[in-house]
Amino acid sequence: MLPHARPGPARRRLVALCAAAFVALVVGIVVGAGGGSTESSPGAAAVKPPAKAVAKAKGLSLQRQIGEVLMIAFHGTTPPGYVQRALRHGRASGVILFRANAPTPAVTSALTRRLQRAGRRRVLIAIDQEGGSIRILPWAAPERSQGATTSAVAARGQAQTAAGDLTAAGVNVTLAPVADVGGPGSVMSGRAFPGGALDVTALTRAAVSGYRGTNVAATLKHFPGLGEAGTNTDDGPVTISSPRAALATRDLPPFAAGIKAGASLVMASHALFTALDPKHIASQSKPILTTLLRRKLGFKGVVITDSMEAAAVLRRSSLELAALRSVAAGADMLLLTGPGSFPPVYKQLLTGAKRSQHFRARLAQAAARVIALKRSLGLGTD
Secondary structure (H helix, E strand, C coil), X not given: CCCCCCCCHHHHHHHXXXXXXXXXXXHHHHHHHHCCCCCCCCCHHHHCXXXXXXXXXXXXXXXXXXXXXXXXCCCCCCCXXXXXXXXXXXXXXXXXXXXXXXXXXXXXXXXXXXXXXXXXXXXXXXXXXXXXXXXXXXXXXXXXXXXXXXXXXXXXXXXXXXXXHHHHHCCCEECCCECCCCCCCCCCCXXXXXXXXXXXXXXXXXXXXXXXXXXXXXXXXXXXXXXXXCCCCCCCCCEECCCHHHHHHHHHHXXXXXXXXXXXXXXXXXXXXXXXXXXXXXXXXXXXXXXXXXXXXXXXXXXXXXXXXXXXXXXXXXXHHHHHHHHHHCCCEEECCCCCCHXXXXXHHHHHHHHCHHHXXXXXXXXXXXXXXXXXXXXXXX
């Protein structure tokens, strides 16, 4: 129960019953996600992007389809020529900004305007703005960290304020909120909302609802839940050996609630979840991204990877091979945080699409979802 709520006995019983029913539903989803037909599952139709976005994606060249799935990075406060050309010609769809890109409000606004001019007003501009110390824009909300946010009212209000601040800065994607359920020894302690699964679920739902109806898209991360991790995947491989039932009762409810509340993106983690897929990390796992997230949880938005340059990725394969694997598994957007990563990844995706009709179809599907996201934010797609 969240500290701000003091319901009466009847209300408490109702909340407990609803919470139990919700957990039971998620348990059933996860336990049943291991195999068999998924055509009759509630979210099966969500695998397909919106028809208008599909038609638009099919009309793009292969080069433009590849560009839609790439979010790139660069050093400094002035976008290099190759970045501006990539955005102008649709060879990249978005940009992630870091503190060195955005040192002041004035510089940030000037940079985002320049990026949108280069990209013909169709650029996704993302930042990590979780709250507290995890804020690329220190002058923008949320000022309080997620770990210090204990009420749904506060979580919703901070998200609403953040949406206004980010819009003023020209940012349209926030890589927040963290939907992981942390605990003692968790790498996510302090970054995740406090409490157990039910508390984190309520706070995540509230945060996502605060962004709904704004021009800033919220991102649930790090699917299917990094709360049990003791190491950041940026620094090394992470294996989470929790059984399916534990994942269902602890880790998945906040994601399910955030999806229902209207989250536009879900970030796939780079951890290995042995109960869900013993061979592939989540960002490269079809059972996790397609069967569980799409078909079982019914997510209709954009699946974006965590940083593709993470040690947990690069210790398993090259960056280029990882990019192919992620898109094939169901990722719609690759987050490339290394300025030198864009050319080799673009080239590898182009080669893969020319060799495989199935992979090309997957690219078109991913592009359609990104196009749908852009339209929801009022961005251009031509």
